Amino acid sequence: MLKLKNLTVSIEGKEILKGIDFEFEKGKTYAVMGPNGSGKSTLAYSIMGHPAYEAGEESRIEFNGTNILDMEPDERAKEGIFLSFQTPLSLSGVKVFQLLQLALNGKKDPLQIRNEAKKYAQELGISEELLNRPLNEGASGGERKKMEVLQAAVLEKKLLIFDEVDTGVDVDSLKSISNFLTKHKEDKTYIVITHYNRILHHLKPDYVLVMIGGKLAKIGGPELAKQIEDEGYGSIK
Ligand SMILES: Nc1ncnc2c1ncn2[C@@H]1O[C@H](COP(=O)(O)OP(=O)(O)OP(=O)(O)O)[C@@H](O)[C@H]1O
Numbered sequence: 001m002l003k004l005k006n007l008t009v010s011i012e013g014k015e016i017l018k019g020i021d022f023e024f025e026k027g028k029t030y031a032v033m034g035p036n037g038s039g040k041s042t043l044a045y046s047i048m049g050h051p052a053y054e055a056g057e058e059s060r061i062e063f064n065g066t067n068i069l070d071m072e073p074d075e076r077a078k079e080g081i082f083l084s085f086q087t088p089l090s091l092s093g094v095k096v097f098q099l100l101q102l103a104l105n106g107k108k109d110p111l112q113i114r115n116e117a118k119k120y121a122q123e124l125g126i127s128e129e130l131l132n133r134p135l136n137e138g139a140s141g142g143e144r145k146k147m148e149v150l151q152a153a154v155l156e157k158k159l160l161i162f163d164e165v166d167t168g169v170d171v172d173s174l175k176s177i178s179n180f181l182t183k184h185k186e187d188k189t190y191i192v193i194t195h196y197n198r199i200l201h202h203l204k205p206d207y208v209l210v211m212i213g214g215k216l217a218k219i220g221g222p223e224l225a226k227q228i229e230d231e232g233y234g235s236i237k
């Protein structure tokens with residue numbers, strides 16, 4: 001469903017991703033691990049189409065057969081791609097309902113959006129008060145991550161990329177987020193960028209991808225995440 005072909009990406013002339021070839025399949029869960037600065041967030045931003053990240057001329061990102069490299073982020077979102085940011089921002093004065101309504105643009109009526117958001121908030125342990133606040137205003141790190149997961153669910157995207165959705169999240173919240181993602185998986189594809197094996201105990205990835213220095217250094221199963229936890233990245237050949 002998502003094919004990366006010779007993906008090189010530069011920021012301000014500095015090459016960060018150095019030729020990635022990989023195909024993500026529909027319905028599968030992928031963990032992406034790698035040392036700090038290895039290019040994981042860059043990969044996520046490049047798939048979403050962040051304008052600062054420039055792909056090489058030979059590069060292709062195909063989503064369901066279409067090269068999306070020339071598409072703007074909002075067009076990619078319409079195709080069904082969602083990125084949950086490593087550091088979710090707050091929006092002063094805008095509530096999550098308004099944002100979702102705008103994004104869904106007539107695809108779901110406001111009452112349905114509100115009901116779904118409320119239901120999902122309950123499942124994720126998000127309080128009514130937080131849900132009704134301007135998006136993420138004064139929200140804690142963990143609360144922001146949960147709000148990202150809630151938005152992904154209401155928007156019903158097909159490819160969901162979570163950039164460190166587990167960082168700064170307490171054990172109980174991690175369980176609610178993981179259980180939520182498992183429960184609402186259906187035929188969605190998850191790409192879960194993480195430093196920790198603990199979220200993978202719950203989410204059970206089909207594949208673990210290790211990025212080192214802007215390249216895919218190794219692909220394996222959940223045992224690879226365990227190896228990294230036990231022995232570090234030095235053990236990856
Ligand atoms: N705007 C920028 N200008 C210059 N270099 C940048 C810019 N954005 C990212 N980089 C560099 O690109 C490299 C990859 O960064 P990236 O955020 O993708 O790493 P990461 O694997 O997500 O790391 P982490 O685990 O710390 O989140 C880093 O060396 C970073 O400093």
Ligand SMILES: [Mg+2]
Nearest residue numbers: 040041042086
């Ligand atoms: Mg990152």
